[in-house]
Amino acid sequence: MTKQEFKQFCIDNNLRYKKDACGDPISPSRKGMKTDQIYWTGEEQLGIYAERETQKKFTFLKKKLVGEYGLKLNQEGDTDATFIATKEQALKVASLLGCAKNAVSQETRDKMSRLLKERLYNG
Numbered sequence: 737m738t739k740q741e742f743k744q745f746c747i748d749n750n751l752r753y754k755k756d757a758c759g760d761p762i763s764p765s766r767k768g769m770k771t772d773q774i775y776w777t778g779e780e781q782l783g784i785y786a787e788r789e790t791q792k793k794f795t796f797l798k799k800k801l802v803g804e805y806g807l808k809l810n811q812e813g814d815t816d817a818t819f820i821a822t823k824e825q826a827l828k829v830a831s832l833l834g835c836a837k838n839a840v841s842q843e844t845r846d847k848m849s850r851l852l853k854e855r856l857y858n859g
Contacts, residue, residue: 742776745823750837751830767834771816774826774835782826786833787816805829 737745742761746753751763751774765772775783784807788794794815801807805828807819821829830836840848 737780739776749827751835752837763835765834772833781820781822784819784821784829791815
């Protein structure tokens with residue numbers, strides 16, 4: 737998978753997308769510590785980075801990711817780890833980690849924006 741294919745994967749599946757400090761594409765999280773992410777590995781499979789504040793919370797999350805979602809543990813620390821996932825597994829994990837955007841259509845967003853502006857400027 738190329739960087740462009742990863743970007744298209746994020747767009748097609750309504751995932752957040754940005755480049756990290758090194759310029760590599762990631763799908764960052766908005767939940768928890770906000771350090772969780774799905775990242776591009778340069779191969780067909782994707783990487784998942786997850787971190788928690790305590791070892792107990794991390795152990796619970798790790799068991800869930802490996803047991804329920806079937807991810808393969810790649811590298812583990814005390815409160816963080818990286819996992820390897822297929823595209824299908826990554827999509828399931830995206831909502832758990834908060835990498836997925838809310839599922840509001842662009843038409844609904846535009847309508848809500850217009851209504852908010854009307855209320856704001858009409859007092």
